[in-house]
Amino acid sequence: MNTKNKKKYYITTPIYYPSGAWHIGHCYTTVACDAIARFKRMQGYEVFYLTGTDEHGQKILKNATEKGITPIEFVNPLVENIKELWSVLDISYDGFIRTTDEFHKKAVQNIFTRLYEKGDIYKSVYKGKYCAPCETFLTETQLKDGNCPDCNREVNDAEEEAYFFRLSKYGEQIKKHLSETDFLVPKARANEMIKFIEAGLEDLAVTRTSFDWGVKVPFDEKHVIYVWIDALSNYITALGHFGKENGECSVMCEPRDKKTNNNTTLHSPLSTLQFWPADLHMMAKEITRFHAIIWPAILLSLELSLPKQIYSHGWILFDGGKMSKSVGNVVDPFILSERYSADALRYFLLSELSYGQDSNYSSEQFLTKVNSDLVNDLGNLTKRTLSMVKQYFKGKVKIGKETEHCKDFIEKVNALNGQVDEKIKDNDVAKAISTIFSLISHSNKYIDLTAPWALNKEGKFDLLSSVLFNLLEAIRVSSTLLKPFLTKTPSRIFEAIKIKEPTDFKKALHNPKGSYNVGTNEAVMLFPRLDIKKELEELASLAE
RNA sequence: CGCGGGGUAGAGCAAUGGUAGCUUGUCGGGCUCAUAACCCGAAGGUUGUAGGUUCGAGUCCUACCCCCGCAACCA
Numbered sequence: 298m299n300t301k302n303k304k305k306y307y308i309t310t311p312i313y314y315p316s317g318a319w320h321i322g323h324c325y326t327t328v329a330c331d332a333i334a335r336f337k338r339m340q341g342y343e344v345f346y347l348t349g350t351d352e353h354g355q356k357i358l359k360n361a362t363e364k365g366i367t368p369i370e371f372v373n374p375l376v377e378n379i380k381e382l383w384s385v386l387d388i389s390y391d392g393f394i395r396t397t398d399e400f401h402k403k404a405v406q407n408i409f410t411r412l413y414e415k416g417d418i419y420k421s422v423y424k425g426k427y428c429a430p431c432e433t434f435l436t437e438t439q440l441k442d443g444n445c446p447d448c449n450r451e452v453n454d455a456e457e458e459a460y461f462f463r464l465s466k467y468g469e470q471i472k473k474h475l476s477e478t479d480f481l482v483p484k485a486r487a488n489e490m491i492k493f494i495e496a497g498l499e500d501l502a503v504t505r506t507s508f509d510w511g512v513k514v515p516f517d518e519k520h521v522i523y524v525w526i527d528a529l530s531n532y533i534t535a536l537g538h539f540g541k542e543n544g545e546c547s548v549m550c551e552p553r554d555k556k557t558n559n560n561t562t563l564h565s566p567l568s569t570l571q572f573w574p575a576d577l578h579m580m581a582k583e584i585t586r587f588h589a590i591i592w593p594a595i596l597l598s599l600e601l602s603l604p605k606q607i608y609s610h611g612w613i614l615f616d617g618g619k620m621s622k623s624v625g626n627v628v629d630p631f632i633l634s635e636r637y638s639a640d641a642l643r644y645f646l647l648s649e650l651s652y653g654q655d656s657n658y659s660s661e662q663f664l665t666k667v668n669s670d671l672v673n674d675l676g677n678l679t680k681r682t683l684s685m686v687k688q689y690f691k692g693k694v695k696i697g698k699e700t701e702h703c704k705d706f707i708e709k710v711n712a713l714n715g716q717v718d719e720k721i722k723d724n725d726v727a728k729a730i731s732t733i734f735s736l737i738s739h740s741n742k743y744i745d746l747t748a749p750w751a752l753n754k755e756g757k758f759d760l761l762s763s764v765l766f767n768l769l770e771a772i773r774v775s776s777t778l779l780k781p782f783l784t785k786t787p788s789r790i791f792e793a794i795k796i797k798e799p800t801d802f803k804k805a806l807h808n809p810k811g812s813y814n815v816g817t818n819e820a821v822m823l824f825p826r827l828d829i830k831k832e833l834e835e836l837a838s839l840a841e
Numbered sequence: 842c843g844c845g846g847g848g849u850a851g852a853g854c855a856a857u858g859g860u861a862g863c864u865u866g867u868c869g870g871g872c873u874c875a876u877a878a879c880c881c882g883a884a885g886g887u888u889g890u891a892g893g894u895u896c897g898a899g900u901c902c903u904a905c906c907c908c909c910g911c912a913a914c915c916a
Contacts, residue, residue: 314916356915436913489845496844502914524916584916662853665865673878681875688874745880750873826876
């Protein structure tokens with residue numbers, strides 16, 4: 298395939314930390330990025346979508362030690378598990394990076410050396426509160442009543458030799474960038490970062506000697522490189538930057554089924570280098586600072602371009618609190634996908650979080666949304682339309698006579714593509730998907746306004762055929778635009794309306810034939826209606 | 842006086858300074874193509890509190906109350 302004329306689009310999730318079970322909090326960023334990646338592909342972009350896992354650090358070492366296994370033995374099954382989760386949720390990532398990948402570790406060492414030789418990393422002494430039994434340095438704010446939050450014992454002042462990164466050197470430059478551009482959105486987050494910089498940046502301790510589960514400093518092996526440089530740099534090492542031959546990496550996935558719309562053209566390792574700078578780093582708000590201050594500082598020091606944009610989204614809260622295993626409020630995405638389909642979970646996640654804000658999860662909300670939007674609106678619209686086409690015309694309808702209602706309706710159908718694109722440009726997946734669903738809702742209104750059953754009785758078959766054609770057009774266009782968001786349902790719809798599944802938006806704007814022949818088989822039921830009360834009970838019993 | 846976000850019908854959310862809307866739930870009506878679905882209508886609000894600016898404030902300003910996050914080397 299000729300890729301020279303294609304515009305590139307590089308999008309990333311954070312790399313996730315495998316310290317416990319994965320929950321729907323982890324799914325949101327990944328699904329949202331997936332929707333944007335798929336959307337851009339259908340717009341004709343050459344997309345590289347990267348996700349992965351951050352596997353070093355003291356917490357993983359500690360968890361592994363407690364289980365009596367090595368860190369890599371601890372981490373491997375969790376990584377397999379998250380890949381399984383992404384497979385269940387149909388995540389079309391092009392690359393999956395692990396910080397334990399050999400090429401990444403080498404690249405991180407090269408980066409560290411480069412920063413050191415440049416003079417932006419220097420050796421000094423880290424001073425802090427230290428809990429000897431836990432072998433952990435703690436900050437003032439981590440302390441609980443002045444004691445260790447884990448073991449509740451007394452902490453002491455302690456010192457440790459460490460390498461420091463000159464974060465302070467880049468503060469002004471980053472502050473300027475944050476205030477003058479839309480580098481970080483929403484704007485409120487940028488303001489927060491600006492204030493943080495104004496409060497004064499300290500240089501950052503970027504190595505540790507208190508544990509060894511990490512990448513070693515190449516010229517001083519008692520130090521391991523800490524999370525900042527190790528994890529953040531995944532965004533460039535995955536592309537091959539700072540690899541052995543500047544281009545050595547191995548994160549690319551095998552080509553997958555074309556139907557999933559995965560990128561099948563990205564298989565020359567050298568070509569990935571040109572994907573930098575990233576078009577979008579997406580993440581939840583708690584790690585904004587690392588991406589909006591520390592990461593740009595590292596890039597500036599490396600003399601690489603900054604990512605074009607960082608989008609920091611809110612959290613999915615559970616009963617108003619942050620989702621966490623210890624509170625026992627973790628919702629298992631495997632169970633939800635299996636019971637209600639991956640599309641149902643994707644739909645909920647994508648439509649639930651309003652731009653930049655936190656949101657809540659409750660099973661009742663989830664089930665209600667599935668019932669009202671997917672079952673009642675989309676599912677029922679498809680079924681009732683198809684069954685009219687089959688009943689009244691044995692499956693064959695064509696464009697014909699129009700009324701005022703029809704004109705209005707067709708205008709709405711034609712406007713949809715542009716409207717959705719606008720929302721995606723703003724990273725607002727929730728508004729994008731709700732825009733599509735507003736056409737679905739309008740379609741149900743259109744049926745009532747035109748009353749096809751009455752047209753049939755009155756023998757106005759030309760108009761009736763046209764109305765049903767318009768409805769199929771609306772279903773076809775909305776399904777096309779829905780493809781990046783729901784990965785299974787649109788295919789089923791295209792199959793039901795006997796149309797070849799579109800792979801890009803341009804070609805999908807008009808039905809060249811001006812007619813449909815959907816056959817006479819029984820109309821498909823896309824989503825079964827849920828008995829919410831019963832489902833809530835079942836989910837509760839599964840949680841035990 | 843550390844920094845930032847939020848407080849809007851029962852619930853969940855939306856509103857470039859210009860008629861406070863949407864979804865869900867409740868109540869009433871309609872329709873019969875459809876999965877107890879779909880369509881229409883109604884009820885439901887002192888927009889946290891008190892002031893101020895303005896012809897006009899959910900929106901801007903001031904003070905206060907409540908909730909949440911950050912406060913750097915946990916990720």
